[in-house]
Amino acid sequence: VQLVESGGGLVQPGGSLRLSCAASGFTFSRYDMSWYRQAPGKERELVAAITSRGGRGGSTNYADSVKGRFTISRDNAKNTVVLQMNSLKPEDTAVYYCRASYLYHYWGQGTQVTVSS
Numbered sequence: 867v868q869l870v871e872s873g874g875g876l877v878q879p880g881g882s883l884r885l886s887c888a889a890s891g892f893t894f895s896r897y898d899m900s901w902y903r904q905a906p907g908k909e910r911e912l913v914a915a916i917t918s919r920g921g922r923g924g925s926t927n928y929a930d931s932v933k934g935r936f937t938i939s940r941d942n943a944k945n946t947v948v949l950q951m952n953s954l955k956p957e958d959t960a961v962y963y964c965r966a967s968y969l970y971h972y973w974g975q976g977t978q979v980t981v982s983s
Contacts, residue, residue: 867891867972869964874977877954881981885949887964887974897968899940899947903960903979910963914938914949918968931957954981 873885885901900915916938917924926938935954940947947964959981964974 869966869972869974871962871964871974871977874962874979876980876982878983879954879956879981881954882950882952883954883979885951885962885964885977885979887947887949889945889947889964889966892966892972894945894966895942897966897972899938900965900967901938901947901949902963902965903958904963904976905957905960908960913962916940916947951979954979956981 868890870888871885873883875883877883896918898915898917901913902910903913904910911929913929913932914936915927928936935952937950938947951958959979961976961978963976966972
Protein backbone atom coordinates (compact mmCIF):
# COMPACT_ATOMS: atom_id res chain seq x y z
CA VAL A 867 0.00 0.00 0.00
CA GLN A 868 1.30 3.42 -0.93
CA LEU A 869 0.01 6.96 -0.72
CA VAL A 870 2.42 9.44 -2.23
CA GLU A 871 1.75 13.15 -1.86
CA SER A 872 3.24 15.78 -4.12
CA GLY A 873 2.82 19.44 -4.97
CA GLY A 874 3.87 21.11 -1.76
CA GLY A 875 6.26 24.02 -1.61
CA LEU A 876 6.73 27.67 -0.72
CA VAL A 877 4.09 30.14 -1.84
CA GLN A 878 3.29 33.75 -1.03
CA PRO A 879 0.10 34.69 0.81
CA GLY A 880 -2.80 34.81 -1.62
CA GLY A 881 -1.19 32.24 -3.87
CA SER A 882 -2.29 28.75 -4.87
CA LEU A 883 -0.97 25.22 -4.69
CA ARG A 884 -2.31 21.94 -5.98
CA LEU A 885 -1.55 18.85 -3.90
CA SER A 886 -1.87 15.39 -5.40
CA CYS A 887 -1.97 12.00 -3.73
CA ALA A 888 -1.25 8.93 -5.83
CA ALA A 889 -2.58 5.68 -4.37
CA SER A 890 -1.58 2.11 -5.07
CA GLY A 891 -1.87 -1.32 -3.50
CA PHE A 892 -5.54 -1.20 -2.54
CA THR A 893 -8.96 -0.75 -4.16
CA PHE A 894 -8.94 3.03 -4.27
CA SER A 895 -12.57 3.43 -5.34
CA ARG A 896 -13.83 1.81 -2.15
CA TYR A 897 -12.00 4.18 0.17
CA ASP A 898 -13.02 7.54 1.50
CA MET A 899 -10.13 9.94 0.96
CA SER A 900 -9.11 12.91 3.01
CA TRP A 901 -6.39 15.49 3.54
CA TYR A 902 -5.07 16.33 6.99
CA ARG A 903 -2.46 18.83 8.06
CA GLN A 904 -0.19 19.29 11.03
CA ALA A 905 1.49 22.54 11.92
CA PRO A 906 4.47 22.68 14.31
CA GLY A 907 3.33 22.24 17.90
CA LYS A 908 -0.24 21.49 16.89
CA GLU A 909 -2.35 18.38 16.52
CA ARG A 910 -3.09 16.89 13.14
CA GLU A 911 -6.41 18.20 11.83
CA LEU A 912 -8.82 17.28 9.08
CA VAL A 913 -8.73 19.69 6.16
CA ALA A 914 -11.03 18.10 3.57
CA ALA A 915 -12.62 14.75 2.81
CA ILE A 916 -14.42 13.10 -0.08
CA THR A 917 -16.44 9.89 0.04
CA SER A 918 -15.99 6.92 -2.22
CA ARG A 919 -19.25 6.89 -4.15
CA GLY A 920 -19.24 7.39 -7.87
CA GLY A 921 -16.48 7.78 -10.38
CA ARG A 922 -15.35 11.10 -8.99
CA GLY A 923 -16.52 10.56 -5.44
CA GLY A 924 -19.58 11.49 -3.47
CA SER A 925 -19.97 14.15 -0.85
CA THR A 926 -17.25 16.46 0.38
CA ASN A 927 -16.53 17.97 3.75
CA TYR A 928 -14.21 20.86 4.70
CA ALA A 929 -12.80 22.39 7.81
CA ASP A 930 -14.37 25.79 8.45
CA SER A 931 -10.97 27.43 8.11
CA VAL A 932 -10.61 26.37 4.46
CA LYS A 933 -14.18 26.49 3.17
CA GLY A 934 -14.43 28.52 -0.01
CA ARG A 935 -10.67 28.38 -0.56
CA PHE A 936 -9.82 24.67 -0.86
CA THR A 937 -11.40 22.05 -3.11
CA ILE A 938 -10.95 18.29 -2.84
CA SER A 939 -11.55 16.01 -5.80
CA ARG A 940 -10.75 12.47 -6.84
CA ASP A 941 -10.29 10.45 -9.99
CA ASN A 942 -10.97 6.77 -9.38
CA ALA A 943 -9.67 5.88 -12.86
CA LYS A 944 -6.28 7.36 -11.99
CA ASN A 945 -6.28 6.46 -8.27
CA THR A 946 -5.60 10.03 -7.30
CA VAL A 947 -7.04 12.61 -4.96
CA VAL A 948 -6.30 16.30 -5.37
CA LEU A 949 -6.48 19.25 -3.00
CA GLN A 950 -6.65 22.57 -4.81
CA MET A 951 -5.67 25.34 -2.40
CA ASN A 952 -6.37 28.95 -3.30
CA SER A 953 -6.05 32.23 -1.40
CA LEU A 954 -3.45 30.67 0.86
CA LYS A 955 -2.72 32.24 4.23
CA PRO A 956 0.32 31.96 6.51
CA GLU A 957 -1.79 29.90 8.92
CA ASP A 958 -2.15 27.25 6.21
CA THR A 959 1.54 26.43 6.70
CA ALA A 960 1.80 22.77 7.71
CA VAL A 961 2.70 19.30 6.57
CA TYR A 962 -0.23 17.97 4.55
CA TYR A 963 -1.07 14.27 4.65
CA CYS A 964 -3.28 12.13 2.47
CA ARG A 965 -5.38 9.44 4.16
CA ALA A 966 -7.43 6.54 2.85
CA SER A 967 -10.17 5.08 5.04
CA TYR A 968 -12.35 2.02 4.67
CA LEU A 969 -11.61 -1.24 6.44
CA TYR A 970 -8.20 0.17 7.27
CA HIS A 971 -6.60 3.59 7.47
CA TYR A 972 -3.58 4.38 5.34
CA TRP A 973 -1.43 7.50 5.52
CA GLY A 974 1.00 9.11 3.15
CA GLN A 975 4.37 10.49 4.19
CA GLY A 976 3.26 14.12 3.93
CA THR A 977 4.25 17.15 1.90
CA GLN A 978 5.33 20.50 3.31
CA VAL A 979 3.33 23.61 2.48
CA THR A 980 4.81 26.94 3.54
CA VAL A 981 2.92 30.19 3.02
CA SER A 982 5.21 33.14 3.58
CA SER A 983 6.26 36.39 1.99
